[in-house]
């Protein structure tokens with residue numbers, strides 16, 4: 001059977017068949033977008049994007065090379081580049097020490113949570129690096145050296161890396177949660193803006209996808225805009241196009257793909273949850289992020305404690321997360337996912353998710369044409 005056709009200007013720009021992008025996602029306790037998922041989406045005609053935040057530069061390099069062995073199609077790498085980062089110290093141990101010394105109330109509260117949930121004291125980090133401007137530069141350097149076709153920058157201002165990326169023939173995507181952010185991304189020179197609505201999983205702004213996307217499209221025209229947040233089937237893709245976007249950036253729907261390497265408990269938690277179970281909290285990272293609700297978030301919210309700035313809150317919560325993972329209490333760790341998770345009921349191979357997104361969008365767009373008729377003259 002002939003492959004369905006769903007094409008926008010984004011396909012020409014990115015050299016892909018379908019205007020569907022795997023959102024670069026990073027989380028603890030298993031990789032959300034491992035090389036095999038990135039490659040599966042690219043091989044199915046979309047653009048796979050590796051969420052590299054949390055990876056060391058050498059892990060990044062290894063993953064990029066693995067992706068290249070699995071596909072000869074274009075792909076991307078996504079990094080969180082926060083505009084503002086609190087000085088944390090050069091190593092994770094120094095950062096922990098700083099949090100313990102300067103925020104004794106927070107430290108004591110995190111410890112009391114470990115006691116409350118019966119978690120043994122654990123002082124472990126996956127590696128010694130801590131998010132800092134110098135560390136982010138090292139990560140970006142890997143993306144440039146490896147000549148990754150597409151770079152996606154989240155949270156901050158990528159102006160400093162755009163000229164070099166362009167000089168190497170790379171395209172740059174900038175994430176935005178508001179019109180102002182989108183304009184800042186365009187000012188920084190990005191090639192594509194992803195407008196991500198409030199319903200999205202992970203770090204998120206305050207404006208839902210429906211009001212956000214058309215406003216961003218109008219504000220940055222002719223810059224191409226891709227819609228994100230709450231898209232998990234063909235109807236969502238068609239809606240994104242109707243709002244003026246040229247593609248869809250899909251996170252949560254691929255997070256539960258068979259190729260995603262998040263823990264089974266996390267995947268099942270999403271598949272069982274209703275939309276209202278995905279809440280916004282600053283408990284785990286210091287910035288607003290949408291995640292499956294749990295007892296830790298509830299306790300933090302009740303405490304009234306103001307979360308620490310990024311990256312200190314993450315450093316503070318890391319011991320609890322390590323202890324919880326070691327004790328098999330996956331329900332107590334950060335499990336980012338979006339509200340559309342309420343619609344997802346089973347895990348599938350990424351190629352099938354892609355196929356359903358494309359055929360569903362084509363069917364929806366064709367069905368919509370039946371609602372209209374040419375004016376009679």
Ligand SMILES: Cc1cc2nc3c(=O)[nH]c(=O)nc-3n(C[C@H](O)[C@H](O)[C@H](O)COP(=O)(O)O)c2cc1C
Nearest residue numbers: 023025026154200201202229230251252336337338
């Ligand atoms: C588990 C998870 C981790 C995420 N990590 C990142 C990240 O590292 N960088 C980023 O740009 N966006 C990240 N996001 C946001 C996604 O890129 C995307 O915008 C969002 O998932 C889209 O909404 P949806 O989940 O409703 O599809 C993450 C989202 C999830 C669910």
